[in-house]
Amino acid sequence: MRHLRSRHVGALAVLASGALVLAACGGSSDDNGGGGDAKPLSEIKVAGVVKGLDNPFFITIKDGMEAAAAEYGIQLTVEAAPGLNDETGQANKLDTLAGQGFDCFVVIPISSNNLTQGLGKISQQGIPIVNIDSPVDPAGLEAAGGKINAFVGTDNTAAGAKGGAVMKEVLGEDATVGLVAGLAGNVTSNERIDGFQEGAAGMTFDGPINADWDTTKALDAANAMLASNPDISGFFAANDQMAQGIAQAVEQAGRSDIRVMGVDGIEAILADIAAGKVYGSVSQYPYVMGLLGVEACIVAAQGGTVPEFVESPAVVITPDNVDKAIADFPLPPEAYENPFATLIQR
Amino acid sequence: MTPSVSGSGVTVQTVTPDTAIPWRIRLKDPYFWANWTVVAAFIVFFALFVALEPGNFLTAFNVNSILTAAAVPAILTLGQAFVIMTAGIDLSNAAVLTLGAVSFGLGFANGYPLVVCMLMAIVAGLIAGLINGILVAIFKIADFIVTLGMLSLAGGVALVISDARPVQVIDPFLARMAINSIWVVPILMIIALVLLVIAQFVLTQTRFGTYVLATGGDSGVARAMGVNIKKIKISVYAISGTLAGVAAILTVARIGSAEPAVNTTFLLNSVAAVVLGGVSLFGGRGNMIGPFVGAILLMMIVNGLTVAGVPQYYQYIAVGVIIFLSAILVRNAK
Numbered sequence: 015m016r017h018l019r020s021r022h023v024g025a026l027a028v029l030a031s032g033a034l035v036l037a038a039c040g041g042s043s044d045d046n047g048g049g050g051d052a053k054p055l056s057e058i059k060v061a062g063v064v065k066g067l068d069n070p071f072f073i074t075i076k077d078g079m080e081a082a083a084a085e086y087g088i089q090l091t092v093e094a095a096p097g098l099n100d101e102t103g104q105a106n107k108l109d110t111l112a113g114q115g116f117d118c119f120v121v122i123p124i125s126s127n128n129l130t131q132g133l134g135k136i137s138q139q140g141i142p143i144v145n146i147d148s149p150v151d152p153a154g155l156e157a158a159g160g161k162i163n164a165f166v167g168t169d170n171t172a173a174g175a176k177g178g179a180v181m182k183e184v185l186g187e188d189a190t191v192g193l194v195a196g197l198a199g200n201v202t203s204n205e206r207i208d209g210f211q212e213g214a215a216g217m218t219f220d221g222p223i224n225a226d227w228d229t230t231k232a233l234d235a236a237n238a239m240l241a242s243n244p245d246i247s248g249f250f251a252a253n254d255q256m257a258q259g260i261a262q263a264v265e266q267a268g269r270s271d272i273r274v275m276g277v278d279g280i281e282a283i284l285a286d287i288a289a290g291k292v293y294g295s296v297s298q299y300p301y302v303m304g305l306l307g308v309e310a311c312i313v314a315a316q317g318g319t320v321p322e323f324v325e326s327p328a329v330v331i332t333p334d335n336v337d338k339a340i341a342d343f344p345l346p347p348e349a350y351e352n353p354f355a356t357l358i359q360r
Numbered sequence: 361m362t363p364s365v366s367g368s369g370v371t372v373q374t375v376t377p378d379t380a381i382p383w384r385i386r387l388k389d390p391y392f393w394a395n396w397t398v399v400a401a402f403i404v405f406f407a408l409f410v411a412l413e414p415g416n417f418l419t420a421f422n423v424n425s426i427l428t429a430a431a432v433p434a435i436l437t438l439g440q441a442f443v444i445m446t447a448g449i450d451l452s453n454a455a456v457l458t459l460g461a462v463s464f465g466l467g468f469a470n471g472y473p474l475v476v477c478m479l480m481a482i483v484a485g486l487i488a489g490l491i492n493g494i495l496v497a498i499f500k501i502a503d504f505i506v507t508l509g510m511l512s513l514a515g516g517v518a519l520v521i522s523d524a525r526p527v528q529v530i531d532p533f534l535a536r537m538a539i540n541s542i543w544v545v546p547i548l549m550i551i552a553l554v555l556l557v558i559a560q561f562v563l564t565q566t567r568f569g570t571y572v573l574a575t576g577g578d579s580g581v582a583r584a585m586g587v588n589i590k591k592i593k594i595s596v597y598a599i600s601g602t603l604a605g606v607a608a609i610l611t612v613a614r615i616g617s618a619e620p621a622v623n624t625t626f627l628l629n630s631v632a633a634v635v636l637g638g639v640s641l642f643g644g645r646g647n648m649i650g651p652f653v654g655a656i657l658l659m660m661i662v663n664g665l666t667v668a669g670v671p672q673y674y675q676y677i678a679v680g681v682i683i684f685l686s687a688i689l690v691r692n693a694k
Contacts, residue, residue, distance in 0.1 A: 094672045097625065105614065106425070106429040107666060110425050110666045112425070113416075114422075127619075128617075131616065154616045158616070198524035224524070
């Protein structure tokens with residue numbers, strides 16, 4: 015093997031990788047072979063794929079999932095998209111987990127389509143899927159051969175509408191509300207904004223301006239909107255992190271008359287509501303969504319049937335109920351329905 | 361035959377057939393190591409992940425996942441490599457990909473045949489690339505600034521065209537292209553490999569390729585030798601843009617819709633892969649195989665860490681550290 019040319023080294027490398035790939039064909043992914051009698055809880059492995067963990071809403075979802083996993087003693091792996099906008103990255107994560115022998119998946123897709131192919135592959139292996147918070151588009155999923163067993167979440171449009179109704183009640187129909195949306199083109203953001211406008215029908219709206227779910231961008235957007243339209247007496251943000259940025263802008267502008275509302279119900283916003291910086295937030299109880307999502311997965315992994323659509327609680331938190339909301343956090347201040355707990359076989 | 365043009369001055373290394381260079385001297389050539397360090401790094405990490413997760417990492421399914429994930433980044437990396445070899449940089453490739461995807465979506469939503477939609481994506485990429493190239497080569501604006509501006513411009517045009525709403529693209533041909541594989545290799549990766557072969561051929565076997573390296577190595581000398589620097593620079597940016605358009609088609613097939621949001625991870629990974637692959641940021645040397653392997657390596661690392669159950673936060677740290685280490689390895693080879 016003297017005088018190895020560089021092209022031979024290249025060929026060697028390709029051969030080596032080829033040999034490794036050949037070896038890969040010999041190995042096979044673990045077959046979990048579901049069905050049969052209820053699988054014992056300790057043997058159930060659930061995988062969760064959420065959006066980015068740089069947002070407290072999704073961190074709380076993860077907390078709820080882990081709480082359910084702890085309560086029932088199952089194994090849970092939660093992976094997140096590398097960033098709130100990285101659709102391909104999230105699809106890659108799901109693809110990776112799809113071949114690792116999990117009994118059930120809980121997914122929150124970044125867009126209604128980006129996980130569809132991975133989900134198709136999972137369904138073809140007969141593994142159940144529970145979709146929470148952001149819905150997967152049904153037409154695309156069907157075309158990919160996928161099937162969702164259950165959806166747990168709040169209708170984002172209804173959530174926006176609840177916020178809109180409260181805003182209209184507080185400010186009256188003659189007021190102007192500035193709208194600040196999330197990532198351009200995002201379904202969740204569009205639904206919340208559209209829903210708000212329905213719930214607050216009759217009011218005047220400025221925007222929506224996109225602030226990409228980012229606190230600082232929302233602050234800048236609010237400043238710009240206030241500068242061009244000083245008549246604004248309210249702001250609605252498609253999520254709480256943006257509402258916080260807007261609240262700061264409003265405070266710095268000295269406009270304590272402006273009512274700011276958000277959606278999500280993260281812990282920090284509850285404190286802001288109690289302190290009077292923010293007027294309200296439509297809380298979607300991410301903790302409960304995560305909890306219910308994993309419970310639904312356990313039922314499905316044990317071969318049980320789950321109800322196809324479960325609405326997780328959505329409550330508008332205002333100064334009236336914020337104290338109870340803080341005390342009960344992360345659970346909602348009111349009782350909620352849990353159709354899964356009774357179906358789980360211990 | 362490996363043409364090599366020294367980047368540091370007047371001396372131009374003669375193009376010598378490999379048969380004439382003894383192995384011992386070849387090993388001492390630092391350029392040799394820069395090109396192949398990434399392959400060594402690839403093998404090291406592959407072995408590491410196999411050792412960590414024997415049952416789960418080295419499965420047909422998982423290898424297929426890695427190759428599927430790496431197809432689009434690899435194509436973008438090829439374009440970026442061409443640009444970086446001329447001592448330039450293309451910061452707009454991720455945004456041009458989005459522009460291409462949205463153009464595809466526009467055609468699809470209007471019911472145009474699939475081929476027309478694909479052409480729309482590629483032409484959108486080509487036009488963006490040409491604009492980049494012309495501004496850099498003829499108006500002599502710094503490549504960093506030009507492509508940064510194009511990043512914003514292309515992203516904005518994409519939002520305007522799509523009204524910031526995604527267009528769902530359900531098409532059986534695209535679905536088959538995105539899902540099917542030959543053995544463990546997904547069709548998407550086969551497309552990328554074909555492009556790699558073409559790119560490597562163009563770089564090493566054509567005069568154009570030599571001129572690209574010459575432009576990056578020492579444009580003064582290249583110009584004196586009769587190389588049309590302007591044409592070369594415009595060409596490489598056009599290539600990068602066009603490849604971004606091709607990558608857009610593959611992304612739309614994979615995601616099932618034309619999304620208007622720009623994914624900057626693609627941009628960062630393309631630059632990292634090119635550097636890992638032994639292409640100098642100062643231009644003048646490198647080949648296409650190194651960056652291509654670098655692109656796959658980056659995707660393999662993310663996959664390996666996920667399979668090994670490393671929590672998300674640590675994955676960010678791990679990828680950063682690995683990029684540092686690999687870059688130091690490549691650097692030391694200089």
